[in-house]
Amino acid sequence: MTTTLITGAAGFTGRYLARRLANGGHRVVALLREPTALAEAGVAESHVCDLTDATGLHAIMRRVQPDHIIHLAAIAFVAHDDLADMYQSNIVGLRNLLGAANCLDRQPRSILVASSANIYGNGRPGRLSEDVPPAPANDYGVTKAAGEMICRLFERRLPIIVTRPFNYTGVGQSPSFLIPKIVDHVRHHAPDIELGNLDVARDFSDVRMVVDAYARLIEEPAAIGGTFNVCSGEATSLGQLLDSIRRLSGHDFAVRVNPAFVRADEVKTLCGDAARIEAVIGPLARVPLDETLQWMLTA
Numbered sequence: 001m002t003t004t005l006i007t008g009a010a011g012f013t014g015r016y017l018a019r020r021l022a023n024g025g026h027r028v029v030a031l032l033r034e035p036t037a038l039a040e041a042g043v044a045e046s047h048v049c050d051l052t053d054a055t056g057l058h059a060i061m062r063r064v065q066p067d068h069i070i071h072l073a074a075i076a077f078v079a080h081d082d083l084a085d086m087y088q089s090n091i092v093g094l095r096n097l098l099g100a101a102n103c104l105d106r107q108p109r110s111i112l113v114a115s116s117a118n119i120y121g122n123g124r125p126g127r128l129s130e131d132v133p134p135a136p137a138n139d140y141g142v143t144k145a146a147g148e149m150i151c152r153l154f155e156r157r158l159p160i161i162v163t164r165p166f167n168y169t170g171v172g173q174s175p176s177f178l179i180p181k182i183v184d185h186v187r188h189h190a191p192d193i194e195l196g197n198l199d200v201a202r203d204f205s206d207v208r209m210v211v212d213a214y215a216r217l218i219e220e221p222a223a224i225g226g227t228f229n230v231c232s233g234e235a236t237s238l239g240q241l242l243d244s245i246r247r248l249s250g251h252d253f254a255v256r257v258n259p260a261f262v263r264a265d266e267v268k269t270l271c272g273d274a275a276r277i278e279a280v281i282g283p284l285a286r287v288p289l290d291e292t293l294q295w296m297l298t299a
């Protein structure tokens with residue numbers, strides 16, 4: 001049986017990915033920061049180890065001997081206020097993981113590393129292909145761009161796949177993120193909502209499409225060594241998003257700007273080109289944004 005190790009398996013994406021892989025016949029092993037019950041998500045075995053603990057990580061990797069590794073563990077909230085934690089988790093954690101993978105007797109078949117569309121920053125307008133040079137506009141983007149450079153250090157030695165997911169959402173995502181925050185607000189029938197930067201647009205996808213893409217990428221030898229956007233190809237402005245949520249929920253609400261949520265180092269618009277990934281794994285299992293929002297509003 002194929003053993004697949006997921007770092008960050010207890011997170012929003014990790015739980016969907018574990019279920020998707022278990023349904024696809026994988027034996028899913030979770031690497032966790034703290035003990036978490038994940039049997040319901042399809043996880044067969046769990047190990048607790050912080051990725052900054054290189055020695056502990058080496059021992060676990062030698063025991064698990066994974067066929068595939070999917071690295072999701074990271075600080076994913078762009079405005080995370082503990083910078084030391086963000087740099088430690090997103091850069092040192094990844095470096096330790098690849099160092100440990102490089103010491104295995106039997107090399108994994110693939111190591112998928114989740115980077116981020118945020119690395120594109122504000123460098124270029126329009127639909128972004130993977131050839132657009134990274135131009136991070138904030139610390140989060142810097143940590144993810146640095147992570148990609150670490151992957152390059154190991155690319156001759158390890159079968160690495162880098163993904164650049166654009167924004168995605170679904171039931172269970174933390175309300176620190178934009179869409180679950182608005183959905184939570186609507187579900188509580190609150191009159192007005194406080195947001196930050198309003199003049200922004202994002203390329204939103206459904207978490208189920210993203211984990212399906214990951215599950216297909218690790219099985220595809222042609223993906224090894226590649227960097228892939230994971231996206232819908234459509235930008236939705238915050239104004240359009242608010243209108244859709246008002247329409248689908250039948251609940252009207254006003255928006256107020258709270259300076260506490262305004263980001264100084266904002267990435268204004270992100271919209272991705274999915275041509276490269278679709279050339280390798282075929283069409284993405286896209287879900288219309290309205291369908292994802294409806295799922296979240298009624299969950």
Ligand SMILES: Nc1nc2c(ncn2[C@@H]2O[C@H](COP(=O)(O)OP(=O)(O)O[C@H]3O[C@H](CO)[C@@H](O)[C@H](O)[C@@H]3O)[C@@H](O)[C@H]2O)c(=O)[nH]1
Pocket residue numbers: 075076077078079115116117118165166167168176177178179181194195196197198200201202261263266267268270
């Ligand atoms: N979270 C949040 N965002 C707000 C708010 N008001 C406006 N925004 C704006 O809404 C946009 C989306 O914010 P998030 O949902 O926090 O996502 P993100 O910063 O775009 O980052 C997400 O996507 C990246 C890939 O593009 C991911 O790498 C990252 O982990 C995260 O999922 C940003 O431009 C943010 O400034 C608010 O009250 N809360």
